Amino acid sequence: MIISLVGYMGSGKSHVSKILSEKLNFKLIDLDREISRRNKLTIPEIFEKKGEIYFRKLERETLEEILATQENIILSLGGGTPVYYNNMEIINLNSKSVFLKASVISLTERLSKQKEKRPLIANISDDNLPEFIAKHLFERNEFYNKAQFSVNTDSRDPEDIVNEIIEKLYL
Template sequence: MKIFLNGYMGAGKSLVGHKLSAELNYNFVDLDEQIELIEQTNIQSIFNKRGELYFRRLENKVLRDIMEKDEDMVISLGGGTPCYGDNLEWIKKSSGSKTVYLKATVKTLTDRLFLEKVHRPVISHLQTKPELEEFLRKHLFERAYYYNQSDIIVDVDNRDPEQIVKSITEKL
């Protein structure tokens, strides 16, 4: 089985992914980390030097390469991965796959992301919390269509990673 964790940046996909994979004794793959290994630079640098279109094409290729591996895995997707091209359709058609949406409110995401926005290329230009909150509200509205197609939806607000993992495993 391949379990795909999706949701907006800051929802906890990587942290929960590590813990979930340990709980299930599955391999863990962070899609963004794989891209950084291949490109030998960070995501922000890829966005700045090559642009979002280049990044999305690379993301699609790396995702497909991971999917071809015949092993159980927990895969942490980038926040935009299910929203671009045919990524979500391809994941959902894949035999033995489950998608999990780690759902966080705009307030939770704003609180989590404001202090680290400098490291997040999509939001690094935003200067104030109200600007960030407005941006997140709009982005979440646009992405909700994709996120809500997940097989499992787990609210992450005010929950620690262990509680989230327990909720996911109970629903698998």
């Protein structure tokens, strides 16, 4: 079984996927890390050297390969992955998808502390961050909401979120 976690950056995908994989004894794959490993370049380097279109193609190919495996996997997806091609469709066909939902307030709080690690928001002022997130989230929610399950992550302990995911998936 593959469990795919989708959601906006800062929603808790990396943290929750780590705990979930340990608790279920599933292999953990972070899609962005896997793309970096295979290409021996960081995601920002791929964007810079080859462009976003090239990256999205790589992302799609890597996603398809992972979803075709028969292993027990927790797959942590990039925030943009569900938006491109018909990615949400293949994610839903080949895995149990869970949308980690967070409010603009929570996301702003979390992301303002890690802006330098996030190329997409690195140059956005703290004053403009909530508006940027709100607009971006509005555009992406249409895709995130296609996930089979949804779990709110606002003001919640990661263990609590993991337990809710396990409960919802009847594991």
